[in-house]
Amino acid sequence: MGVSTASVREQLEVARALKLVEVKPRTGIKPLPYNFSDAIHISLNYAIEVNPELFRDFSDLRKKIEAAYWYEVAAQVTGEDIHYLNQLVDRAMEKLRSRPPQIPQWEHRELHITLYKxxxxxxxxxxxxxxxxxxxxxxxxxxxxxxxxxxVWQYHQSIVSALEKGDLVGGYKMLTEHMNLLYQRPHDDSRQKFE
Known part of the structure; x- marks a missing residue:
């Protein structure tokens, strides 16, 4: 094909880094299912390491995308989804009420991903x-x-409750108010900053 081995290796390494292919000895090269998250993760990781403040811009993009797709998503949520979302809210509240309180990070991620899946x-x-x-x-x-x-979790509870009642407008209002809480979040100045 007129391409040097070194060029193929470099191109293959890029494809591996983007998780587009899997390379294993004896089995060869296998294409992987496309995942946009894999494709943008490297760039986002670099951007936030260089300038942690860029997360705020990315957070704003996420907020606007969730809001833009809310009505389409809300119309597709099933009774099974609502049951699972309620379980996530209950589990998160239990964590917050435990002594010492625990951060329901996994539940937070899972709730938002479930809403849009x-x-x-x-x-x-x-x-x-x-x-x-x-x-x-x-x-x-x-x-x-x-x-x-x-x-945050009271808003999540209100969002799920609105979905359960079929109140898409109320759910949208709760979602947008909830996402604005991030900008009111108390800052942890002890966190390490990248120089």
């Missing part, structure tokens, strides 16, 4: 998955203030 839009889902990966990396899964976390 029926879209079948790999770009929306990939962006949300990348957001939650970066949320942890940006240090926002650290315990800052119990009152703040309780407010």
């Amino acid at each position: 029926r879209l079948r839009n790999p770009f929306v889902l990939g962006l949300l998955e990348a957001y939650w990966d970066m949320y942890e990396q940006a240090g926002l899964n650290s315990f800052v203030d119990l009152a703040y976390l309780e407010a």
